[in-house]
Amino acid sequence: MKNQENISIHLSRVCMKTESKQKIDQEVRNSRDSMIEHLWHGRIIDYRILSCIVTQQDALQPLIKNREQMGHFVTNKPEAKLITGQVEVAQVLAPTTDENIDEESDVNMEDDQSALYQPPLNQVWDTKLRKVMQSSGLYQKHPLDCDLLAGFGKYLRDDNKIPNFKQEVANVSRFLFYMDSNKPSLDFVNNLEKSRSFFTKLADIGQKKQTIANYMKNLKRFIRYNITTTSLIQTDRAVFEQCKHFLLCLNELQKSMSKQVSQETTGKRYIQMVSVAKTPKECWEILRVAKNEFLCIIGKAMNEESLLETEQLHVLYYLESLLMLKHLQRAGVIKHLTLSEWLSRSACKLPDGENWTVVGVKKHETATQQVATILLDEEEHAWFDVYYRHVRPAFLKNSDDMQEDERFFISTTGKPIYNPSNDLQRFHAKYNLPNITSQVARKVFETNTKASFTDQEMSLVADYLAHTTATTKKHYRLKTTVNACMEMKLISKVAMSIESDSETAGPSCASTRRKGALSSSKKLDEAQTLKLFYEHFPVTIDGQSIKTKDRRLIAGTYERYCYDKWRSQQEKMRRDYVIAHFPRRQPTASQVERYIERQNWEKNKVKVENVLCYWQPSINTDTPKDNKAIKKLVKSQKWKGLYIATDPDKGKKVMTTRPFAKGEVVCDYHGLPLSGKQGKELLEATDNDEMGFLYFYKESSGKTYCIDAKTVPCPCHPEMDTIGRRINHSRKRSNIKGQLQQLEEDGHVWNIILFIALRDIQVQQELLFDYGLSRKSFVGEGEDLEWLDN
């Protein structure tokens, strides 16, 4: 543009210095016109021409994206999905098994996140491919509930724990339909020729080799199921032998196919690598552009504001992307990170005073046997905590299954995320960015590491990338926490050293944080200060008011903001506490007033009208006699949403990992059922500090009974520490209450004590119930039993 502006000067001084002003002006006009012409037409590229030059769909797509980013217009493009090579696989995709989840598995139609951020044209493409499949006679299938297929489904689900077994059954059913449209049978083993034609037809209609290989894998498993788990060997020996022979033939066919598959995959990856991303910074582009929105959502959540589902999903996708692109973790690691691994994370302080959190992931089902390690700096840790406390619980609520899954990352439906690579792809699509897979990111960082690091530094990075055992052994290293922190710092250094502009750009890292990336959002500052404030001044029912100077020390300029929040939290807590005192019948105003007065709360007293307004009967009186889910949980003792943690003062305690609504059953008090008399005898022989393990209750007849949770392990759960027995006592802060219920099975009725939530319980809170004892009634004078009175 500068040349354009100066062109008349340039012409009059250099190229046309002997010419008239008119001629020079004319030349300038010509030049402007030609520039405009170029802007209009030079930037327009016809898709048909491009596709003649670049015939590989996989290469064409990134090229088009790249041109469009450079400001070119690509005309005559077919509908978006038709040129997306990857999506092709999804249509009749046999399930990708978990075996290779670390690799960038293709988009899968079983993925349940599809409702949000889904590229809009999937439907069109689905229908088109379905039509091709249909017209080739490859799409129809037999009903999946026929004996042959139902048994196979059960085998996959129960014996092999395959999550998307239905798709696998559907694929086999399509094959069986092709072989014999009248009925599903094993007769196909006699017809090798026709069987082979099924696979060649798939190839003819343009299915990827990977898809065809998946079909073969499914079929092999189906045959194996028939050989090993059914009575085929007795009922039809001949077919049994033919099945074995068929399996051998299929193996041969698969071998030749797998060679082609790996060529196809390598080709695809190579193209993606060379055409999409070249620098670490490009790999982080999505994290940079999505960061502002992400921080706003995090700030909102920290302020206890409720989030929209799209916002919750944004948090999930951002964190998944962060782990794959910045932390260079494989998709399998993200998928398999468990809740207990998150809860067992450990803190690490570096010699320079920085605090990091280390999360180890044992099972990630990748080729390598290394434990994967994720290192989070303080800011990232806060983000993950927000996901854990606010987003995950919201997703769990959408699940109709009472059994909470133990995976850390779950989808909007409350089920484990299906394929992190899909989520990464959707996240890129949302921001119109070319997709960068975790594998590409790992390769890019590796390459850059080689270029700029010493051998020792390189070996640290190899360690962080959880390379195969052999590769790691080459570096003679064992994983240690401090090493891991250093590794993560080095990875940040790679990106920073390439281009160092990232004050607000890019994901969090130690160096950006020091420069004050946090201050990019006032909301976030407030929220983080509030968190700190709560850590220093935990909100408790009896907590005294906090002096201004102490508040200032912790919260600085946010002192008022934090204290207002603190007071309102305490008021809510006190309100619920008073409400819990009147569980069944609505109290009168004067009853409430008297009760509040008895508490000796000097300031921040709860208002009587508030209590009356929020009051409702707190106990769920439904009888669970026939409640199957409760029955199952009482029997299995696999209560969900809880875990046992260690407390410095109380020994063990029970904490929540999901919210419980007021009135909800939380767990039961499990132990040996004793008569009242037996219970008393046991009590006499029990030390004071173990008396809390005996739970006495009365039936409506007035008869006393006892549950002995002291004698462990109980014979019905010999390898288990049942959860109810680890719940501690609190008179004032109790949030659950034991309720006698009866369960019935096969005419046999037995008593159980169910713990019911007295109010809404949030994530990461301790479960407490009132043991109904005081120091005095416990005969505990002289003992260290003050806790009983609190």
Ligand SMILES: C[S@@+](CC[C@H](N)C(=O)[O-])C[C@H]1O[C@@H](n2cnc3c(N)ncnc32)[C@H](O)[C@@H]1O
């Ligand atoms: C049912 S167990 C609770 C789990 C127990 N903390 C543990 O480590 O197994 C009861 C025992 O826990 C301890 N306990 C319960 N509530 C407590 C509290 N608020 N403070 C201190 N210790 C408590 C007492 O020793 C009591 O006998």
